[in-house]
Every structure is written in structure tokens, then in C-alpha cells.
Amino acid sequence: MxxxxxxxxxxxxxxxxxxxxxxxxxxxxxxxxxxxxxxxxxxxxxxxxxxxxxxxxxxxxxxxxxxxxxxxxxxxxxxxxxxxxxxxxxxxxxxxxxxxxxxxxxxSSSVPQLRFVIAVITRSIPSVVSIGVLLLLVYYIYAVLGTQLFATAAPEYFGDLGKSFFTLFQVMTGESWSGAIARPIMRIYPYAWIYFISYMIIVSFIVLNMVIGVIVDSISEIKAQKLERDNKDV
Structure with a gap:
């Protein structure tokens, strides 16, 4: 050699x-x-x-x-x-x-499973970035609304745009958002449930699931391409 x-x-x-x-x-x-x-x-x-x-x-x-x-x-x-x-x-x-x-x-070339995972991640990046831009837009809209609606009642959570962004991120992760954030605000503004529930539906159940859909789609495309190459080799 x-x-x-x-x-x-x-x-x-x-x-x-x-x-x-x-x-x-x-x-x-x-x-x-x-x-x-x-x-x-x-x-x-x-x-x-x-x-x-x-x-x-x-x-x-x-x-x-x-x-x-x-x-x-x-x-x-x-x-x-x-x-x-x-x-x-x-x-x-x-x-x-x-x-x-x-x-x-x-x-990764010597580990097929790892090579497959890296290929899926690489292929998914452009679509995930687009979804991230959409998520940021939703963040911004709800952060502005939250600051205007709840800044007086909950300044520690919605006192300014930066605090609202962080609060919305906490809500998205599901970390103590109901008991620590939503319910205390709802005692002052009973209609606040509309704000939080609509946000959770859009972010957690729609936007984030779109990321999963993109990854699944990338997996299907890569498997289809691999199957096509294997058929040509045969």
C-alpha cells in the first residue's frame, strides 16, 4: 500500500x-x-x-x-x-x-446507520430552516400580543418583548406553563386561555409536527434513492 x-x-x-x-x-x-x-x-x-x-x-x-x-x-x-x-x-x-x-x-461511511442519519439531517436542513422562520414569525406575533395584553398583569413574563419571547419558549416546551403562567393571568383576564391555547395548537401541534413531517419525508426520499441505485446495480 x-x-x-x-x-x-x-x-x-x-x-x-x-x-x-x-x-x-x-x-x-x-x-x-x-x-x-x-x-x-x-x-x-x-x-x-x-x-x-x-x-x-x-x-x-x-x-x-x-x-x-x-x-x-x-x-x-x-x-x-x-x-x-x-x-x-x-x-x-x-x-x-x-x-x-x-x-x-x-x-460514517463504514457505519451505514450513521451515514443514513447524517444524510437525513443534511437533506432536512433547508426545510427545517424555512419552518424555523415560520416559527419565529408566530413567536413575534404572539410576543407582541402578549406584551400588549398582559404586561401590566404579569410584567415578569410579558413586561417587554424579550421577556415575552422567553415566556413563549417556556410555554412551547410545556415547562410549568399552565400553573405558573397561564392560570395566574387567567385569574385577571379570563379570556387569556384563548391566547395560550391557540398558541399551543399552532406551535406544538402544527409547526413542530411539520419538522417531524420533513424528517419523515427526507427518510422516504433517501430510501427511494437508495433502492433505485440498488436496482441499477443489479
């Missing part, structure tokens, strides 16, 4: 992921006060950083233009460069190396 094949081999990738996990554990351990100045942990962290730097240099020399065609490689290079810069110049950003754990997603 040539050097290029060795770099792309599963064994080498597993080695990289193992070192990333080790370095992540070391970085976490260094956050504890009694381990903050531990010379052994600091030495291991520096060895890991040196390994990452050598890895990037070898990959660039071997892969050349192909290296820069991969977004994962560019991400790794960006994080390694930031991690290698002196902290006296840009502050302590060594924690950024934790983002290298995301490289584990590159092994």
Missing part, C-alpha cells in the same frame, strides 16, 4: 480519532483546578498537538490539491493552525481542538 492509501486507510483514520478523543479528555482534565498545572497532562496535550501538525503537513504533501478539495480537511487545518498559534497572541483557544472530534463523522 502506498503512502496515499495508508493515509486514507481505516486503520489510520481510527488512529487519528483515538488521538482526538485522548486530546479531548486531556483538555477536559486540564479544566480542573487540581490538574490545571499537571506537567504530564500538559506534555501529552503538546504531543497530541505536534501529532496533529505533522498529520496536516503529511496530508498536504501527499494529497496536494486533493487535500484542499475536502471541507473536512480545511476544517482540520483551520483548527490545527488556531491551536498551534501562541496563546499570547490570540488568547487561550486550545479548546477549539475539541471541534476535531467532529471528524469522527468521516467514519
Amino acid at each position: 502506498n503512502l496515499k492509501g495508508s493515509i486514507k486507510s481505516p486503520a489510520f483514520q481510527n488512529l487519528i480519532i483515538g488521538i482526538i478523543i485522548l486530546d479531548s479528555i486531556i483538555l477536559g482534565a486540564l479544566t480542573f483546578s487540581f490538574l490545571k498545572n499537571n506537567s504530564i497532562l500538559i506534555a501529552i496535550d503538546r504531543i497530541c498537538l505536534l501529532f496533529f501538525c505533522i498529520e496536516m503537513c503529511v496530508k498536504i504533501l501527499v494529497l496536494r490539491k486533493e487535500f484542499f478539495l475536502s471541507k473536512w480537511n480545511l476544517f482540520d487545518l483551520f483548527v490545527v493552525v488556531l491551536s498551534a498559534l501562541p496563546t499570547t497572541i490570540i488568547g487561550n483557544i486550545a479548546i477549539l481542538r475539541l471541534f476535531r472530534v467532529l471528524r469522527a463523522a468521516r467514519l
Whole structure:
């Protein structure tokens, strides 16, 4: 096997992921006060950083233009460069190396279930963003209404637009919204149930279920495409 094949081999990738996990554990351990100045942990962290730097240099020399065609490689290079810069110049950003754990997603090609999940998430993102914009619009309308209607009765929940947004988020999650928010307001404004029930129906039962629908639709599309490819191969 040539050097290029060795770099792309599963064994080498597993080695990289193992070192990333080790370095992540070391970085976490260094956050504890009694381990903050531990010379052994600091030495291991520096060895890991040196390994990452050598890895990037070898990959660039071997892969050349192909290296820069991969977004994962560019991400790794960006994080390694930031991690290698002196902290006296840009502050302590060594924690950024934790983002290298995301490289584990590159092994998804060897795990069909994980590859499928990542494909579903990627395909669903555009539609989920559109639903998020719709949800934000509903949030804004109800936040303005809530501030105008209940600011006097419940200033801690609807005193201004920011508080109303946070309150509506709490209501959406279902966290103590009925007893702590809705019922006390309904004692002053009996009609307030219309506001809260309509909001719950729109947000919890319609908008959020649309996200589930988008994900289910993406699953169906990906399965259909996979079945079509399999039929062509046969």
C-alpha cells in the first residue's frame, strides 16, 4: 500500500480519532483546578498537538490539491493552525481542538446507520430552516400580543418583548406553563386561555409536527434513492 492509501486507510483514520478523543479528555482534565498545572497532562496535550501538525503537513504533501478539495480537511487545518498559534497572541483557544472530534463523522461511511442519519439531517436542513422562520414569525406575533395584553398583569413574563419571547419558549416546551403562567393571568383576564391555547395548537401541534413531517419525508426520499441505485446495480 502506498503512502496515499495508508493515509486514507481505516486503520489510520481510527488512529487519528483515538488521538482526538485522548486530546479531548486531556483538555477536559486540564479544566480542573487540581490538574490545571499537571506537567504530564500538559506534555501529552503538546504531543497530541505536534501529532496533529505533522498529520496536516503529511496530508498536504501527499494529497496536494486533493487535500484542499475536502471541507473536512480545511476544517482540520483551520483548527490545527488556531491551536498551534501562541496563546499570547490570540488568547487561550486550545479548546477549539475539541471541534476535531467532529471528524469522527468521516467514519460514517463504514457505519451505514450513521451515514443514513447524517444524510437525513443534511437533506432536512433547508426545510427545517424555512419552518424555523415560520416559527419565529408566530413567536413575534404572539410576543407582541402578549406584551400588549398582559404586561401590566404579569410584567415578569410579558413586561417587554424579550421577556415575552422567553415566556413563549417556556410555554412551547410545556415547562410549568399552565400553573405558573397561564392560570395566574387567567385569574385577571379570563379570556387569556384563548391566547395560550391557540398558541399551543399552532406551535406544538402544527409547526413542530411539520419538522417531524420533513424528517419523515427526507427518510422516504433517501430510501427511494437508495433502492433505485440498488436496482441499477443489479
